[in-house]
Amino acid sequence: MEHLQRKKESVLGFDVDLFNFETALQYTNQHLQENKGMQIVTINPEMISLGKNNDDFGRILNGAELVIPDGVGIKLALKIKGIEQENIPGIEFAKKLISLCELEGYTIGLLGAKEEVVQKAAKNLREEYKNLNITYVRNGYFDIQEENIIIQELKAIEPRVLFVALGAPKQELFISKIKEQMPSTIFIGVGGSFDVWSGMTKRAPEIWQKLGLEWLYRTLKEPSRFKRIFPTLPLFLVQVIIEAIHEKVG
């Protein structure tokens, strides 16, 4: 099979990979087969605006080995730049990665969410993927001392893929702290995915997912998200339009 190379596009200074779902998975599989580690970021407009205001987070985003566009916001931004890009929902990508790990016998770890949530998510995954080897399960509520213990445990156990569900930017900051110490582990931040896999939170109905409006559905269900999402998305798109005009003119 051909050896895939990254093809990146910058959105407001942040790299986004132009793989589709299938090739992004293949690119990840390449790393697995070559026993290489990597950090996968599933990027959205909120993370980009956070990265613009926080240099550390911004550097982490651009230091990731794979950045997949998660949600309609990034898809639209790329469209404004004249690029047709498939949306890759992070939660579905993570699920496919789990399925690949089951098939190829790679060990995985789950770190994040509340204790009962992560335990239930692990149980459900073990039922769904009978040959899956989950070697590490830990909730996402820890202080700095516990964090050091977690890092030692992870280095000893070395899961091939670690799913980190602490929400952004926490999960990316955690991954950046540990990735150099675990050079053959693949890390992916998966936000609220464990809540869904545990069965305790439902995803949006399919029609909302198909329209790329899962974020809107979640916001309507959980109005506290309003403050986070609503000023961000229109502002983000306006900035992208201004950037695209500058690129055309200049």
Ligand code: UDP
């Ligand atoms: N979480 C955690 N530790 C924390 C804060 C959050 O494990 O200190 C978990 C939380 O329980 C939830 C996930 O991180 O499972 C964040 O989900 P959210 O939907 O807010 O993330 P998003 O997908 O919006 O980034």
